[in-house]
Amino acid sequence: MIAPRAQKKALAVASSGGHWIQLLRIIPALEGYEIVFVTVFESSRSEVPENRFYAVKDANRWNKFGLIALAARMARIVRKEKPDVVISTGAAAGYFALLFGHLFGARTIWIDSIANIDRLSLSGLLAGRHADLWLTQWAHLARAKGPHYGGAVF
């Protein structure tokens, strides 16, 4: 038998700017978890000095090689960290985190950015199939089969 880990671990993933700020705002929901952060700027480390931290090279839909490299990096991080929970506010890095998190047995949470008012983001749409909890921050974008509406970061 494997002894249960004393503290559960959450991998919290966001790309730059608004995604990262939104991620920091939902961190109180992870009280009691060891939180490991992944984002795209090394300089964001200073905002979460108590936590372990990875900076990854961001990519988007127009940069296929960048996406492949990002996917490989996220796969390695998820495999190494073995988180119980993967949570993301977007975008590409978060999508891959949920994809591999799901594959490796973590519970996965996607919170689509509040900037996506008219429609879900592309990464948000794709992440839906790997998300155990799939949320939009806009009630009018909620659907019966998800994404669900569960409030906003603001």
Next chain:
Amino acid sequence: LIFVTVGSKRPFDRLIRAVDEWAALRGRSDVFAQIANATYVPKHFQFTNFVEPSEFKRLVQQAHLVVAHAGIGSIISALELGKPIVVMPRRAQFREQVNDHQVSTAKHFEVKGHVVVAPEEHMLAERLDYALTQVYSERISPDASPQLIAAIRSFLDGSFTPMATNVNENHQEAEPRVAEEGRGQLGSTDRRRNDAAASSGRPG
């Protein structure tokens, strides 16, 4: 200090140029901008391409007005520190962004009274003048809404149930309905005729 920021990802020349013209017009010497490699070089204020997150926070803290693209990061940063903010949305037609989601963001936060919006560059000067008369003292909480925190927590505890929302499934039925109308030609033609009669019968 008036702190201008266009985010870290890409330049936004229309905003930088409009602020530069306004600064010249009003003789402001207290503008500092983060321009993300703009091709337009400001003549009337100091600038840098990028600022580190900690430095960014310090600049917003010092500023009595923030001017920005309508990015969520810029808007929330200003509101968390209780600063008035004027935003101009990036537009897809000028290749400033992949789509016009910043237009929606700007509108939404404007309706809530959180931001002053300059939809286009020729409106920026007037909006900046107006915003400088505003004193925002209320800071938003640094945490997400209690509702969202509770939703995530309940999921982690294994008890999440989707809220009853106005789930609008009409768009999924739209196609079959159109097809049905096409098949029932007589009926739908009659209905259209009736509609036409009804509307023409209305007094002008």
